[in-house]
Amino acid sequence: MRHVKILEYALASLLRRPGKTAAILVVYTLMIAVLATVLLLTHALKTEAVNLLADGPELVVQRTMAGRHELVPVEAARTVAAIPGVGSVTPRVWGYYYDSLTEANYTLQGVDAADSSLELLDGRLPQADGECAIGAGVAAVRRVGLNDDLILIDANNIGAIFTITGVFRAESRLLTEDLLVMPTESLRRFFGMPAYLATDLAVSVRNPNEINTVANKVKRLLPDSRPISRKELLRTYHAVFDWRGGMLLALFASALLAFCIMAWDKATGLSAGERREIGILKAVGWDTADVLLLKAWEGLAVSLLAFLLGFALAFGLVFWWGAPLLGGVLRGWSVLFPELRPTPYIDLYQIATLAFLTIVPYVASTVIPAWRAAVTDPDEVMRQ
Amino acid sequence: MTPLISIVDARKTYHPQRPDAVEAVAGISLRIAAGEAVALCGPSGSGKTSLLTLIGCMARPTSGRVTVAGEEVSRLPERFLTLVRRRTFGFVFQQYHLIPELSVRDNVMLPLYPEALGAQEMVRRAAAALNEVELTPLAARRVAQLSGGEQQRVAIARALVNRPQVLIADEPTAHLDSRLSVELLDRLAALKQAGLTLVVATHDPLVCAHPLIDRTVRLRDGRLDGDAAT
Ligand SMILES: Nc1ncnc2c1ncn2[C@@H]1O[C@H](COP(=O)(O)OP(=O)(O)OP(=O)(O)O)[C@@H](O)[C@H]1O
Ligand SMILES: [Mg+2]
Numbered sequence: 001m002r003h004v005k006i007l008e009y010a011l012a013s014l015l016r017r018p019g020k021t022a023a024i025l026v027v028y029t030l031m032i033a034v035l036a037t038v039l040l041l042t043h044a045l046k047t048e049a050v051n052l053l054a055d056g057p058e059l060v061v062q063r064t065m066a067g068r069h070e071l072v073p074v075e076a077a078r079t080v081a082a083i084p085g086v087g088s089v090t091p092r093v094w095g096y097y098y099d100s101l102t103e104a105n106y107t108l109q110g111v112d113a114a115d116s117s118l119e120l121l122d123g124r125l126p127q128a129d130g131e132c133a134i135g136a137g138v139a140a141v142r143r144v145g146l147n148d149d150l151i152l153i154d155a156n157n158i159g160a161i162f163t164i165t166g167v168f169r170a171e172s173r174l175l176t177e178d179l180l181v182m183p184t185e186s187l188r189r190f191f192g193m194p195a196y197l198a199t200d201l202a203v204s205v206r207n208p209n210e211i212n213t214v215a216n217k218v219k220r221l222l223p224d225s226r227p228i229s230r231k232e233l234l235r236t237y238h239a240v241f242d243w244r245g246g247m248l249l250a251l252f253a254s255a256l257l258a259f260c261i262m263a264w265d266k267a268t269g270l271s272a273g274e275r276r277e278i279g280i281l282k283a284v285g286w287d288t289a290d291v292l293l294l295k296a297w298e299g300l301a302v303s304l305l306a307f308l309l310g311f312a313l314a315f316g317l318v319f320w321w322g323a324p325l326l327g328g329v330l331r332g333w334s335v336l337f338p339e340l341r342p343t344p345y346i347d348l349y350q351i352a353t354l355a356f357l358t359i360v361p362y363v364a365s366t367v368i369p370a371w372r373a374a375v376t377d378p379d380e381v382m383r384q
Numbered sequence: 385m386t387p388l389i390s391i392v393d394a395r396k397t398y399h400p401q402r403p404d405a406v407e408a409v410a411g412i413s414l415r416i417a418a419g420e421a422v423a424l425c426g427p428s429g430s431g432k433t434s435l436l437t438l439i440g441c442m443a444r445p446t447s448g449r450v451t452v453a454g455e456e457v458s459r460l461p462e463r464f465l466t467l468v469r470r471r472t473f474g475f476v477f478q479q480y481h482l483i484p485e486l487s488v489r490d491n492v493m494l495p496l497y498p499e500a501l502g503a504q505e506m507v508r509r510a511a512a513a514l515n516e517v518e519l520t521p522l523a524a525r526r527v528a529q530l531s532g533g534e535q536q537r538v539a540i541a542r543a544l545v546n547r548p549q550v551l552i553a554d555e556p557t558a559h560l561d562s563r564l565s566v567e568l569l570d571r572l573a574a575l576k577q578a579g580l581t582l583v584v585a586t587h588d589p590l591v592c593a594h595p596l597i598d599r600t601v602r603l604r605d606g607r608l609d610g611d612a613a614t
Binding site for chain 1: 437444462466470496497499506
């Protein structure tokens with residue numbers, strides 16, 4: 001009962017100072033929003049990467065020469081297929097294309113190289129020479145759609161015309177956004193890639209526990225190869241996103257610190273009115289604990305509201321509006337990076353951490369200075 | 385008969401460690417019976433307010449004993465001192481000390497928050513106290529909009545809202561003209577009639593000479609200067 005009454009009083013006194021309360025609320029909300037956006041986005045991108053790679057091959061075999069990625073001979077597929085435990089080996093043809101018209105990089109894949117998530121197709125997969133399917137990002141920057149023609153410059157610097165038979169509409173567009181798919185033979189011709197070479201080999205392994213063993217055998221049989229397992233790929237993704245998220249977080253942590261110092265400053269410099277009010281409350285019979293409770297409720301009300309607003313804002317930004325500002329920083333270089341709409345999730349642990357790191361310091365910075373004012377004897381208030 | 389309040393050789397020194405230490409109360413012994421009306425009179429700076437804070441448990445004496453209703457309070461920890469003060473005493477400060485942005489009713493309710501009462505009970509008690517000082521029509525007004533005399537009545541209502549045994553008033557006529565002073569003294573007389581103990585600090589001869597006052601205690605330089613029944 002006492003708590004409820006004092007909480008009521010705390011809310012009333014916040015409303016008595018609407019300007020000050022609103023100012024703190026706005027700054028605080030924005031800070032939480034930014035912080036939460038980074039957290040949510042980092043987590044979402046990692047999750048996306050996991051989902052994405054789940055459809056990819058368990059093992060990819062590349063060839064390296066002088067430390068660089070090289071084309072791999074198609075016949076190497078037979079060597080790999082002979083390793084016990086290997087299911088299937090598919091030579092994949094894919095590469096990058098810089099479109100000077102839109103100043104964007106596309107990823108070009110032969111249909112065999114494209115993974116199973118390509119089922120999510122509006123239209124159909126390309127079947128004949130001169131046909132292609134494109135990701136939503138490509139469609140947007142080139143302003144083309146289903147059944148339109150698309151002209152690309154091939155390896156001989158000659159314009160090639162493709163009819164668009166399909167546009168990807170993947171749920172998450174992390175991978176398909178900048179994608180352009182065509183029959184493998186067409187892509188070879190487009191790239192000028194000889195028939196005995198492929199970009200890499202996609203290897204399926206029957207028993208997931210044997211992936212490392214298979215990778216080691218591949219390395220032994222083909223010394224110039226570099227087998228990459230899905231797990232390793234995931235780790236790299238995670239590391240990259242973590243690193244970027246960490247950078248941003250470090251940045252915002254310093255902003256947070258600045259905010260706390262500001263809050264501390266504001267609070268330690270209790271306004272004369274607030275100090276007087278504390279004195280009066282003590283004089284009319286409030287205990288020091290009552291005054292502290294009042295200040296704690298005040299701080300808690302402000303910071304909790306700001307936290308909820310800020311988190312909701314971040315949630316909306318990340319999951320509905322695709323994180324327009326921060327997203328770019330986290331995702332990296334790709335111009336055609338998908339306008340990301342990750343699946344909304346709620347991670348209680350994450351929320352609790354963020355809440356703890358923001359609410360506790362704020363409440364402390366409200367209560368501690370009030371405490372200093374509240375422990376003085378109330379007779380002080382009688383002479384002012 | 386045991387007195388309601390008993391003070392034995394109380395001293396109060398402000399910032400005793402510093403060179404400008406002031407002994408505002410320099411060894412005073414005083415007994416106040418329940419239902420009595422006592423006036424503390426004396427020139428400015430004689431220690432009236434300081435003595436009031438000791439009587440009303442607003443501060444602890446530097447040395448000496450203060451006993452309220454048989455319980456020695458001068459050594460009580462702060463929490464319990466606060467409790468005794470809230471339950472036993474009502475204060476009307478010289479400067480009233482109201483919160484100007486709050487309404488009359490909210491100001492009067494301030495002492496009730498720590499009492500863990502229901503909202504209805506709080507409103508009921510505040511209404512009763514406001515009724516006692518005839519402020520019911522102004523209950524919703526903000527204190528900042530009231531005249532000085534009205535503000536004092538708010539302060540009295542706030543002092544009464546916890547139904548104290550003792551009403552303490554510091555210079556209650558300092559900001560009032562003679563008509564309002566008489567009105568105030570009548571009000572205090574009525575409260576005394578109802579059984580309240582009164583302790584009033586003043587240098588206003590009108591108050592000291594008023595028939596409601598049973599006893600006048602004269603102070604000079606923090607000491608008693610004669611304790612005579614009027
Ligand atoms: N908080 C304080 N710190 C230092 N000195 C104080 C403090 N409070 C009172 N004093 C000093 O103690 C002495 C007594 O003060 P007190 O306020 O009790 O007198 P008073 O009789 O109430 O005077 P007045 O009639 O002017 O209100 C004064 O000399 C005053 O300066
Ligand atoms: Mg005084």
